[in-house]
Amino acid sequence: MRCDFCGTVFTEAEARPACTGCPLAGVCKKRKCPRCGYEVLPEPKWVKALKAWGGSIFAGYKANR
Amino acid sequence: MSASQAEVVTYPEPIEKALAQITTLLKGSYGLSPRTVALLLLQDDPEMHDLVKEREGSTYQTIAAIIDRTRETLREPVDEAVPVARQQKIAAIAAAAVTETAPAGAALADRISRLMMNPWTGTPLLLLVLYFGLYKFVGGFGAGTVVDFLESTVFDAHVNPWVNRLVDTYVPWAAIRELLAHDYGIITLGLRYAVAIVLPLVGAFFFVFAIIEDSGYLPRLAMLIDRVFKMIGLSGRAVIPMTLGFGCDTMATLVSRILETRRERIIATLLLALAIPCSAQLGVILALLAGRPAAVLVWAGVIALVFLFVGWLAAQILPDERPTFYMEVPPLRLPRLTNVLIKTYTRMRMYFLEILPLFVLASVLIWLGEMTGLFAALVQAVAPVVRAIGLPDQAAVAFLFGFFRRDYGAAGLYDLYTAGQFDGVQLVVATVTLTLFVPCIAQFIVAIKERGARVAFGMFLFVLVFAFGTGYILNAVLRLLGVSL
Known part of the structure; x- marks a missing residue:
């Protein structure tokens, strides 16, 4: 993940602790940048799946060529 | 050497x-x-x-x-x-x-980046972003086109009459009919507020916000307003909670813990509760004021003045610990449409999942209040205060809604406006008072948790008195000057 405020790249595991204690944590899936605290949106599962699917098709196409 | x-x-x-x-x-x-x-x-x-x-x-x-x-x-x-x-x-x-050959476009991006951070060029650029992004897109397109269609064509003309007929035909108990349909029903009020008014407006706002975010403008905005923020006891770092406050003030209050000093955290919490409208509130307010540029200017001017004055006052009262702010600014880039659309979708989905149950709960509570007569008694109690700031008694309902959720209150104002209950001055007074009005329940709980009960209750009382006080003065001044907005 990349922070939209300070540009720091971090993993979801690194960000999670910043949400401790928030009453909206159940609904909100945002992650907080460990450096500046800005809220970053995670990529929806279907987008990840779509990208993986697109990636595999592209890789197959490249291999065939 | x-x-x-x-x-x-x-x-x-x-x-x-x-x-x-x-x-x-x-x-x-x-x-x-x-x-x-x-x-x-x-x-x-x-x-x-x-x-x-x-x-x-x-x-x-x-x-x-x-x-x-x-x-x-x-x-x-x-x-x-x-x-x-x-x-x-x-x-x-x-x-x-090092001898560096800058890639094509890097020099231009660097120049634009500097212009964004320079107070003389950055301020007009910020005003342009606000004008086109918020006023024209959220207020004009979001409210004028999308909300108008969903409200008038979908809900008022089709969904609500159909639900009312269905409920009247098949539900024999009057109390349950009122719970599901008619004036304060879960479907005709709660669902309509969520789907037809609030969601399209926050969607439009989230779209603009995603463009701003993806372009790398936010850190430049932080650098631009660092100097102004220092006058009110904050630093450019406070741009993070303040900007997030335009999305959701509850989460922004929680984010204020990233600020360096206790003084900064208290000032930021107070300003978030008082003068930063959340996305839905901002969207509905822009929808209310769309097409009235003078009214928008008065509303924005009063809110900005309150923000600076209360911040400055708080900075004078609280013990002095000067905040510091220093950050490396990441590169400026052209926003990618896929990123912008995914961010907008994700935020809208989260927001809808969060508000729908709360809006349904609000409808149920209002229904209970209606059934027991408590709601009417509360409206009666609030009415004199509402009357004092020059608004019709019916506006008391919107302020009572606002206690529960800010966006619910704003949507209530929207209903009154479309019913022709306000003139221009009343509209501005109502939007200013509701913007400054007390935080919603969730934000208040977070404020207690983060700043302590004493500070949070103190802020709540201050905000309540200050909001109506400002509404009273604004109404008196505008009436005295004979302004028509």
């Missing part, structure tokens, strides 16, 4: 003077150069302070006095002056040692 000496960073004169004095006083062994130890002391490193206190004995008091004197002499905080001096040195070394 040796290479290492040539590469020593030269700090502002008061810091260099303090470094020279402290290094002569240090006698203990720290495994670091005396200059480094002195620098850490000046930057308030707690471990180094403990070590020096232990190893230098009574000399520590003299060192502490030098540090205090230096802080008083310096115009900016030591934490800011030190990295700035280091960055200048690094830039000078890099410029002398």
Whole structure:
């Protein structure tokens, strides 16, 4: 993940602790940048799946060529 | 001169003077150069302070006095002056040692980036972003086109009459009919507010926000307003909670814990509760004021004035701890449409999942209040205050909604406006008062958790009195001047 405020790249595991204690944590899936605290949106599962699917098709196409 | 000496960073004169004095006083062994130890002391490193206190004995008091004197002499905080001096040195070394061929477009991006951070060019650019992004897109397109269609064509013409007919035909109990349909029903009010009014407006706002976010404009905005924020006891870092507040004030209040000093955290929490409208509230307010540029100017001017005045006042009252802000600005880039659309979708989905149950619950509570007569009694109790600020009695309903959820209250105002209950002045007074009005329940709970019950309740009372006080004065001034908006 990349922070939209300070540009720091971090993993979801690194960000999670910043949400401790928030009453909206159940609904909100945002992650907080460990450096500046800005809220970053995670990529929806279907987008990840779509990208993986697109990636595999592209890789197959490249291999065939 | 040796290479290492040539590469020593030269700090502002008061810091260099303090470094020279402290290094002569240090006698203990720290495994670091005396200059480094002195620098850490000046930057308030707690471990180094403990070590020096232990190893230098009574000399520590003299060192502490030098540090205090230096802080008083310096115009900016030591934490800011030190990295700035280091960055200048690094830039000078890099410029002398590296020849860089900038990729095409990098020079232009760099120039635009500088323009965004310069107060003379950055302020008009910010106003352009607000005008086109918020006023034209959220207020014009979001409210004028999308909400109008969903409200008038979908809900008012089709969904609500159909639900009312269905419920009247098949539900024999009047109380359950009122719970599901008609004036305050779960479907006809709760669902309509969520789907037809609030969601399209927050969607439009989230779209603009995603573009701003993806372009890298936010850190530049932080640099631009750092100077103004320092006047109100905050720093550019406070742009993070303040910007997030335009999305959701509850989460922004929680994010305010990233601010350096307790004073900053209290001021930010107060300003978030008072003068930063959440996305839904902002969207509905822009929808209400769309097509009335003078009304928008009065609303924005009053809110900005309140923001600066209350911030300045709080900064004067609270003990002085000067905040520092220093950040590396990431590169400016063209927003990618896929990123913008995914961010907008994700935010809208989260928002809808959060508000729908709450809007349904609000409808149920209002229904209970209606059934027991409590709602009418509360409206009666609030009506004199609402009347005092020049609004019709029916506006009391919107303010009662606002206690539960800010966006629910704003949607209530929208209903009154579309029913032709307000003239221009009343519209501005109502939107200003509701913007400043008390935080929603969730934000209030977070404020208690983060700042303590005493501070949170104090803020709640202050905001309540201040909101209606401002509404009262604004109404009196506009009526006295004979302004029609």
